[in-house]
Amino acid sequence: MNTQLATEVHTRARRSARVYVLSLLGPITGACGIAWALLQPYRVTLLHPHGQGLWWLLVEPPVIAVLVGLLFHFLVVPGLVEDVEEHA
Amino acid sequence: MPRAEFVHWLFASGLLALGLFLLAEAIVGTDVWRARTWRAYLWPSTLFAMGLFMWPVMVFFTNSTIHMVAHGSWAEVMMLAGAVELGLVTGKLQSGLWRLAMFASFVVTGVAFLAHEQNPWFFQRSAFLHHLLGWTFLCASLFPLARVVRPRSAMVASGFALTFIAVAVMLYCDRDVSPVFGHLSPLAGAPHR
16 A cells, blocks of 8 residues: 555544544533433523522523533634634 | 522533633644634633632632632632643743643542532532542643643643533532432431522
């Protein structure tokens, strides 16, 4: 096998592995938030907002964890993937 | 006034975002991460902003001198570390030794966690987490120290990033009064949700 081709294949595989891991970070974070919400649904006060105080309505950690994962996935990852492809 | 746990969860979210940014940088490498200017500034400015937000926490939400001093020191070191990293990104700071500011921040943060927790590990959950967070910061300070000599090492960068994610998880576990592994001192008060 041509060693130049082997190097190219190796580089491409490493690049796609990076892109794959990168695209998983946001969904994994979101999935952790969803799992938390399922395990402790009383922390998601949006499901039953009556009688809840301001802070319980404002700060719902499972929802915030999902939001962080989503924002990262949709705002940071796409441009980063483009740049990884460009720099390869 | 919010309970302490709400504030801890908000900061946990900031640290989670910070950890994801750093992990992404560790995966793609610093050159690719800094290919867009806004992205280069993303995590240092997040850290600096978190330091800024720590000041109102110190002023309004601490209930003893030692808590106030601990939160004030976190505000200072987060702003310092964030500002130094911003300086390094812009090129206004040239020497890699400036990265020692992050190492110093980790050490100060760890010591402040341990010094301001007056109760033993199994007093209740927040006491346990304060001890755990303190030792985590002190042990993980090896990563920012290693960044000074190996700033491009993927392993060091990954360890550095994962530290922030681990700290975020610990802060998410925090409750004002709650048992830890079945232990809750009767002196701690009544647990709530």
